[in-house]
Amino acid sequence: MVYILLDNAIKYTRAGGDVKISLLQERSYLCIAVQDTEVGIKNEDINRIFERFYRADKSRSRQMGGHGLGLSSAK
Incomplete structure (x- = not known):
């Protein structure tokens, strides 16, 4: 998942951007946060990013590769 x-x-x-990973404990839970310096995910796409084959930005699918299964598998 990580x-x-x-x-x-x-x-x-993009090149020159940053990716940050944080690990923190909240009560008896261990939380992992991954944050990058890109524009983020539009509010209307937030609830759909864990759906199989869903891509918020369809134009990036050919450039970036993959099949749109990563986040649904992580969920």
Whole structure:
């Protein structure tokens, strides 16, 4: 799961951008946050990013490769 999140962040961050991973504990939970310096995900796409084959930006699918299964597998 961590690999998929990092892979997406790196793949969709332009050269010169940053990817940050944070690990923190909230009560008895361990939380991992992956953050990049790109524009982010539009509000209307947030609820769909874990759907199989869904791509918020269809134009990037040919450039970046993949099949749109990564985040649904991570979920």
